[in-house]
Amino acid sequence: MLGTELQQEAERQITICNACRYCEGICAVFPALQMQRSFVAGDIDYFANLCHDCGACYHDCQFSPPHEFAINLPKTLAGVRQESYGHYAWPAALAPVFARNGLIIALIAALSVTGFLAGMIAWNAPGALFSAHTSPEGFYALMSHNAMVGLFGPVFLFSIFAMLMGLRNFWRDANAVRMVEGAAPASLWQAVKDAGSLRYLDGGGAGCFNEDDKPEDKRRLYHHLTFYGFLLCFAATSVGTIYHYGFGRVAPYAWWDLPQMLGTVGGFMLAAGTGGLMAAKKRRLPDLVAPETRGMAMAFILMLHLTAVTGLGLHILGGTPAMGLLLALHLGVVFALFLTMPYGKFVHGLYRFAALVRLAMAKRTGLKTRVMA
Amino acid sequence: MMSSPSAPSVDVLVIGGGNAALCAAIEARRQGASVLVVEAAPKVYRGGNTRHTRNLRCAHDEGNEILTGPYPEDEFWDDLMRVTGGETDPELARLTIAESKTLWDWMNGVGVRFQQPLGGTLNLGRTNAFFLGGGRAMLNALCDTAENMGVEIRYDTSATALDIEDGFFKSALIEGPDGAQTIHARALVTAAGGFEANIEWLKEYWGERAENFLIRGTPNNRGTILRMLLDAGVEPVGDPTQCHAVAIDARSPQFDGGIVTRLDCIIFGVVLNNRCERFYDEGEDFWPKRYAIWGRLVADQPDQIAWIVFDEKAAGRFMPSVYPAISAPSLEELAEKLGLDPSAFAAEIGRFNAAVVDGEFNTEIHDDCRTEGITPPKSHWARRIDQAPFHAYPVRPGITFTYLGTRVNREARVLMQGGRPSANIYAAGEIMAGNVLGRGYLAGIGMTIGAVFGRLAGEGAARHVGN
Numbered sequence: 001m002l003g004t005e006l007q008q009e010a011e012r013q014i015t016i017c018n019a020c021r022y023c024e025g026i027c028a029v030f031p032a033l034q035m036q037r038s039f040v041a042g043d044i045d046y047f048a049n050l051c052h053d054c055g056a057c058y059h060d061c062q063f064s065p066p067h068e069f070a071i072n073l074p075k076t077l078a079g080v081r082q083e084s085y086g087h088y089a090w091p092a093a094l095a096p097v098f099a100r101n102g103l104i105i106a107l108i109a110a111l112s113v114t115g116f117l118a119g120m121i122a123w124n125a126p127g128a129l130f131s132a133h134t135s136p137e138g139f140y141a142l143m144s145h146n147a148m149v150g151l152f153g154p155v156f157l158f159s160i161f162a163m164l165m166g167l168r169n170f171w172r173d174a175n176a177v178r179m180v181e182g183a184a185p186a187s188l189w190q191a192v193k194d195a196g197s198l199r200y201l202d203g204g205g206a207g208c209f210n211e212d213d214k215p216e217d218k219r220r221l222y223h224h225l226t227f228y229g230f231l232l233c234f235a236a237t238s239v240g241t242i243y244h245y246g247f248g249r250v251a252p253y254a255w256w257d258l259p260q261m262l263g264t265v266g267g268f269m270l271a272a273g274t275g276g277l278m279a280a281k282k283r284r285l286p287d288l289v290a291p292e293t294r295g296m297a298m299a300f301i302l303m304l305h306l307t308a309v310t311g312l313g314l315h316i317l318g319g320t321p322a323m324g325l326l327l328a329l330h331l332g333v334v335f336a337l338f339l340t341m342p343y344g345k346f347v348h349g350l351y352r353f354a355a356l357v358r359l360a361m362a363k364r365t366g367l368k369t370r371v372m373a
Numbered sequence: 374m375m376s377s378p379s380a381p382s383v384d385v386l387v388i389g390g391g392n393a394a395l396c397a398a399i400e401a402r403r404q405g406a407s408v409l410v411v412e413a414a415p416k417v418y419r420g421g422n423t424r425h426t427r428n429l430r431c432a433h434d435e436g437n438e439i440l441t442g443p444y445p446e447d448e449f450w451d452d453l454m455r456v457t458g459g460e461t462d463p464e465l466a467r468l469t470i471a472e473s474k475t476l477w478d479w480m481n482g483v484g485v486r487f488q489q490p491l492g493g494t495l496n497l498g499r500t501n502a503f504f505l506g507g508g509r510a511m512l513n514a515l516c517d518t519a520e521n522m523g524v525e526i527r528y529d530t531s532a533t534a535l536d537i538e539d540g541f542f543k544s545a546l547i548e549g550p551d552g553a554q555t556i557h558a559r560a561l562v563t564a565a566g567g568f569e570a571n572i573e574w575l576k577e578y579w580g581e582r583a584e585n586f587l588i589r590g591t592p593n594n595r596g597t598i599l600r601m602l603l604d605a606g607v608e609p610v611g612d613p614t615q616c617h618a619v620a621i622d623a624r625s626p627q628f629d630g631g632i633v634t635r636l637d638c639i640i641f642g643v644v645l646n647n648r649c650e651r652f653y654d655e656g657e658d659f660w661p662k663r664y665a666i667w668g669r670l671v672a673d674q675p676d677q678i679a680w681i682v683f684d685e686k687a688a689g690r691f692m693p694s695v696y697p698a699i700s701a702p703s704l705e706e707l708a709e710k711l712g713l714d715p716s717a718f719a720a721e722i723g724r725f726n727a728a729v730v731d732g733e734f735n736t737e738i739h740d741d742c743r744t745e746g747i748t749p750p751k752s753h754w755a756r757r758i759d760q761a762p763f764h765a766y767p768v769r770p771g772i773t774f775t776y777l778g779t780r781v782n783r784e785a786r787v788l789m790q791g792g793r794p795s796a797n798i799y800a801a802g803e804i805m806a807g808n809v810l811g812r813g814y815l816a817g818i819g820m821t822i823g824a825v826f827g828r829l830a831g832e833g834a835a836r837h838v839g840n
Contacts, residue, residue: 015697016633019692023506024490025489025491025506026505026506034491060513062509062629069633204506205486205505213513
């Protein structure tokens with residue numbers, strides 16, 4: 001049985017796609033759905049997370065609105081995708097966060113920044129916030145390394161755990177036709193390649209669509225900048241942690257040192273990529289946008305963008321009296337980002353990756369026939 | 374027709390907005406002509422039946438990254454002879470096949486992308502080049518290319534009158550969102566399709582039966598331009614009474630239902646009319662060889678409706694279609710749902726079941742599952758309809774295209790009655806496909822004829838303008 005109205009609508013459309021098959025060369029969704037004749041809720045979630053929202057099938061489809069078959073998979077699957085995040089969220093009690101995601105994340109970010117500001121003022125001598133730039137230990141003068149680790153460590157670990165539980169829910173969804181679970185290493189590697197190259201965000205080679213019917217969309221580039229920029233920033237933090245605990249080398253580091261280089265390059269990439277994504281999102285053809293997904297997508301990109309911009313600001317203005325405020329801002333944004341990771345758009349990457357693994361497995365090993373109850 | 378000296382003019386006017394029209398527009402523009410395309414449909418529905426196509430058939434001596442093997446000209450010729458039974462103009466057929474060899478490169482050059490067919494395509498990967506994303510994607514590429522070259526395309530714009538004097542085109546009255554306007558052009562390319570969406574015209578040959586026909590493609594193929602040309606003395610070609618008709622789901626929209634309304638399950642069951650009678654051998658031959666006769670067969674039934682009936686054994690064994698089957702736990706209940714007489718329905722299925730001779734069911738070959746002692750027989754793939762739940766699809770004739778057209782020569786110029794070529798009128802696509810495909814159907818050949826004669830028409834029109 002199909003749970004939600006959106007899933008039912010998606011099933012209606014997918015049934016028509018399965019009878020047509022003209023789009024089978026465009027992306028992964030169509031070959032995946034062509035492997036089945038009937039669909040249940042878990043299958044629809046799987047297709048929804050496989051969809052990269054390139055928009056090509058909408059412009060190529062002879063049955064797009066105003067045709068009475070009204071096929072619009074990019075929009076419909078975007079809605080299903082958002083619902084699926086809530087459906088698989090752990091703990092389940094937090095699923096409603098996805099429904100009003102933009103507002104909630106904005107509030108958490110604001111609270112978090114305020115908390116860091118208030119904390120730094122309360123725990124330090126009066127005026128320290130604006131004079132820390134002169135001290136040799138840099139921003140650790142405002143917040144000690146141990147305090148940062150003590151605060152961020154548990155939140156980060158919790159988020160990782162919550163996301164892994166969500167991933168497990170997605171993978172184990174009993175309400176889905178099962179692929180034969182096999183060829184795991186090869187399928188994982190295939191998914192790494194497909195996700196890492198955004199193989200399916202290019203309209204099958206013709207390009208993606210955003211604001212009009214021309215396949216000139218740049219979101220693939222922006223997403224690469226965002227994703228790899230984020231990874232570089234993450235690598236910077238990781239190298240810093242290894243320096244700290246492994247070699248006793250404590251921040252601040254020189255501009256040429258690895259954490260600084262990775263962070264700077266990654267920060268610029270992340271800022272540029274998220275900037276591009278936000279602009280593209282604002283221009284996007286309204287026909288392709290599921291209104292209920294707008295807040296969540298924008299909140300996540302904005303959080304990443306602020307992370308990058310405040311981090312770069314800290315890097316450039318670290319030696320000025322603005323450092324204290326920027327630090328509070330940066331830490332507040334990053335803290336909110338970590339805290340909300342399992343309950344925002346960040347999870348799209350996890351479920352899409354899992355969907356790509358599932359597709360790779362299904363292609364290699366086939367599907368198990370489900371016994372209809 | 375009114376024509377004022379100040380009326381706007383263009384070198385080449387193209388009427389129609391599908392594959393043939395755009396190929397003509399691009400080719401004429403390449404030769405330096407100014408080109409105006411008038412498309413009767415709004416932009417979202419542009420392209421007529423090209424929207425519903427998926428591939429084009431092209432001869433080639435070697436396979437490539439998409440086409441899985443060679444398809445020599447002679448094999449193409451043999452295929453065409455087989456389906457048309459020789460009802461073709463051999464000179465134009467040879468020309469079409471020879472020119473089709475250049476279409477792969479030409480289409481790639483104007484931004485059309487191809488893909489390997491993955492499924493549900495009747496094994497055409499060797500002979501036919503499949504468009505990535507289907508015909509609408511292909512058309513989008515053609516329109517983009519044409520507009521980038523400076524071709525003007527006006528949507529929602531129809532030609533409502535043609536000023537033709539003794540085979541010489543002078544001007545056209547066009548009506549669009551901004552009102553009516555006379556356009557003078559030095560050459561005219563007509564690529565406006567057939568008349569299958571004109572039910573009144575179909576009624577001339579089919580009588581009231583045509584009221585129950587569904588049209589698989591665009592509602593704009595009303596044959597308006599074809600009629601104007603014939604009235605202006607252009608020589609017709611093709612049997613006016615004939616059209617390509619398949620059996621499609623009776624619940625489909627009257628127009629533009631396209632590929633998803635097809636039903637590929639007739640060989641798995643039996644077909645009954647509304648008197649609960651079988652009327653044709655459902656297992657006469659492989660489905661790809663027989664699907665095109667069922668539109669006509671259903672058209673000859675009372676009220677032009679029939680039902681494909683099958684049981685649970687057959688469910689899921691054929692390509693899915695747009696609407697779910699109508700199902701019931703017993704034959705009588707199914708008949709009630711279909712609005713048929715339950716006892717007559719069950720009796721006919723019972724007669725069929727009693728005549729079934731057991732065999733080894735295999736749809737890959739002409740198997741030995743058949744009936745004995747009933748008329749009509751089911752020659753192959755006959756299995757008793759006895760496993761609940763029982764299923765049915767209602768079917769009606771679905772018209773794909775018509776054969777009547779304008780006779781043309783090797784330059785795609787239309788021929789006037791008596792055989793003299795028009796000075797400046799060209800035709801391409803479905804409006805002249807009957808020159809090559811006088812009967813039957815060969816997958817993807819409509820696009821081949823459209824592209825080949827579209828290019829010839831564009832080239833010829835530009836040459837005429839240049840002289």
